[in-house]
Amino acid sequence: MQLQNEFNSGECPTIEIVSYVDSELSPDGELEFELHLKNCQTCREELQLQRQFLSTLNSNLTGNFDVELPPDFAKRIVTNAESSVTGLRKPVERFNAVFICAALMLMVLFALGSDAFGLFAGIRAVFEKAAAVAGLAGHVAVSILLGVGVVLRPFSGQLQAAALAMMFFAVAFAVLIRFSRSLFGLRRT
Secondary structure (H helix, E strand, O other): OHHHHHHHOOOOOHHHHHHHHOOOOOHHHHHHHHHHHHHOHHHHHHHHHHHHHHHHHHHHHOOOOOOOOOOOHHHHHHHHHHHOOOHHHOHHHHHHHHHHHHHHHHHHHHHHHHHHHHHOHHHHHHHHHHHHHHHHHHHHHHHHHHHHHHHHHHHOOOOOHHHHHHHHHHHHHHHHHHHHHHHHOOOOO
16 A cells, blocks of 8 residues: 555656566555556656567567677677777776876885885886996997988088988998897808
């Protein structure tokens, strides 16, 4: 009788309509809902719409669907799924990841205390050596380019810009080949 009182109070039981269609109401609840339907045109219309929807859905789902998939369908789906994954590609997510890593690093440094400098001394030495090698390579490259510029300066008035650029790139390529052979130990056979 509690449902009867709710139905008569002017509020229609929209949730009970779905439960009624799905046969999920108790026998007493069904009886009370059916009594409410006799007096409520809105609920009768909603019930009719729900039944039409289920009937249409059922008829559409029971049809034969002969859809032929391409032979590489699974591969295409996987490729599209992998290419559309954004993960840490968004700037906000990258910032959050860097922030979390930095916070974790600070926590580790605080936990290690004064021993942290000894642990990171080896890493610092590797970075110093890499910086020294990079500085040397940069210095050599700048010196070579300055030398080529000094050598080509007297000819700049006599040569056209295209010929000068081609000669510059040829010399730079030859120097690059020579340094790569000496760096990587490549020999002609």
